[in-house]
Amino acid sequence: MAQRMVSCPHCKRPLPEHASFCPYCAQSVRPRRPIKPPSHLWGKALRWGLGVCLALAAVAAVVVPRLPKTYDAYGEVLYTDADGTYQLLLSAVSDRFTPMPEIREKAELDMEYRVPSRLFINHVGTGVNAGPMFMQKVAFISTEFIQSETSPSPMVCSQPEEMSFSPEAARVSLLDYTGRSDPAELVWTLRMKNRDIIRLRQKIQLQPIRTYDYYPEDFPMETTQQLQDLVDRLSEEIPLPDIVNLHLPPVTYEGGLFIQSRPFNLYGSTDQQGHRTTFTDTVAIHAQNEPITYFYDLDFVGNGENIGLSSPSRLWAENCTFSNWKTGVMGYGSAWVNVIGCRFSGNQVGFHFNSTGSSVSHTMFNDNHFEENTTAVLLENVPTDVIMNFQNSRFRGNRVDIDNRCGQPLDLTQAIFE
Template sequence: MLPQEASFCPCCTASQLAREPMSPPRSEKRREALACAVLLVVLMGAVLWATLGGRAAQTPPRTDGAQALEPADPTEPTGLSGNYQSDGCQTWYDGADGRMYHLYVCFSPQSDGGGLPASHRSELLPADASGTSPLCLFVEDAEDPSLDVREDFSALLAYHTVEAVAAEGSDTCTILGETDSYYNAGALLAHEHEVTSACTYNDIIWTLHMKTGDKITLRQVEECSEKQRRTVSWEDTPMDTTADLQALLDDLTLNLSAETELVVELPSVTYTEPLTIRRAMTLQAHADGTEFTAPITVNHMAYSEVTDIHVVLSGLRLCGAGDMTGTGVTAKAPTYLNSCWITNWDVGALAADGGWIWVEKSSFTRNATALRIDTTESSSWGSDLHGGNFIRNGTALDIQRMPGEWMTYYVHNSTFTDNDTVIAGPLADQVRLEDGNYVQQST
């Protein structure tokens, strides 16, 4: 249950109370003469404040242009409230324990842990898709950022709220419940949030309610818009051979904006030569089946500030020659395997440097190694595997390296049947099989 004074429930995103800006503390003018009794009371009060209280610190010189603000005009609410506010993503706070804290928010931690202050993000999304990503709050010792002061600051914090405030005409993004998935990356607090292209403008307001009564407010901005889509179909474009398909993909890579979503609808054929993908796209199998008997390589791709750059392989059958040689899919950029079947390879799918692999309802059968994660860098990554079906592989999951050793790799609703080894690799202990998985070892 939320405290009575809570203004926002992060689980149900429902407003509990009207937000009321609080006036900042005003300094008292000195009086030249005071009665001794009054002076004694003042001195005792000062001692009590120093012992139990705290104050919002004056902000050190800023490099990002953000400033402390006066309280919002109640007739023009901005979502910012409290006796110390920042219209940006970071601030400094003088805690009741005498420590100066640097607080900042960002959208995702760095791959090697930690974060960088981030106040704004613009994103292009397909009209029929949503995007989910983290919101993280970090706290550091202002004088020595190498210290882990999260427990110290938590002792001063009563509770926090995160609220999305949409502009007129914009949908409101959804703030999900608090998660500890990013604690090992250094975050003090984290929430996942979900957006669509209709979330054209949202202020994301973090409010920290301190035990002293202070309220510290930080602000982020999320702007989304619709991503244009182009579909190329086998019905009107030659792509029956690997050479035709490769020429088509190379032409689209050169002549179509990377910020346009590309869907390539494949014919019901078998491609027998290696294929290289050099731009973000979806390769959609034919309803009657599309098969590859040679490897698919997803090359490195330039990072985009406004859209997720990834490849989706949907419904494909990737069948090796039968002698378990080669790698079925090598992902050097973020890649989704959706409803694919991968069989008879030395390595069924490999996430190499620059890439990541998401698995959604895909099957891996009779590979020496079904899925290998061996990457420390990618423009995007996720810590979840959903609906994998791993049957009679030598090793099902081989976790060599991940973007950030702080990550935990969660496996959901997957089946592991008659594999010699279920999980292997130096980071095997960072894999967590959640409830809903089925594991049956080979005898």
């Protein structure tokens, strides 16, 4: 088969159809296509992206550990920084090692209450109290309640501060509420100088207490024996923590009254001639480690001997008078005793505190009148070193106004000395 011939595009001489080179003029007879080198764009992009990722990872390794952290828990948080690990915990009691994520209290509906929320800080491992050192790392600390806006009696908390009655606590917040307060949540917030945030939470739950009121119209209580019999019977019939209020007639009780097993609240009264409920012998309380025993509007009139009102447990006397006793009111044992708006006159010792307990009911001893006593106030031993405030209390004609033998801190700035 004859080969088809074509002409050289340069010299026009005949060439075979598939020739690529003319032997006559030494020219290429086929057009050259430029050869493109392989593209490296994707490779460059890949290398660039990898470099960026490595740079970001390096930055993250340095920056992320330094970003502020938030800790949020009930009762207890473990916090670690360059100096070690710390246990931060909340408690209502003085135990600095046991977290208390919830405070459960029994409350009478119309009574006011105060409990502390204490922040303890321990160094993990050694167990030492790290509060003073750790607080140097804190820029700001606060407390607040989260609670229902419709609560009939909203809870209130004080801002955290150091308090002498709880020296091992880094800070203490005082919680005020009534038996009508709805459940609430207390939130402690610590903003650290390194911008970390620590939140510790505590739930506050209240259990209502039943209240029983007894009146002379319904129960015999005209004599000391009748009153003692009623106290003894109710001590067996009504369990704690229910409250028993005895509303006494305006009579004079001869002979002593002994209250044990459980507290009773005694309310005095006044007849049309102005005679108030009066005790002429010792009223002794022995219901130790129980709720507060309250005395209102009562007169205690002695014969220069004995003690008018004595208690080794928590006692509160308000608007009462104590006259002509060896000692008007005495708190001993582990008692915390408050006298508010009372009058002490003609006693060898008006108010005697000699207790080595560890709890405080209230710091106020306001609006009392101490007149013509040998010693108005004798402080032999007082639980804790909390400051006792004698605001608006008046001292007149006493041989010794205050014999502070134990060196108890006192606030006398608003007391009146005549």
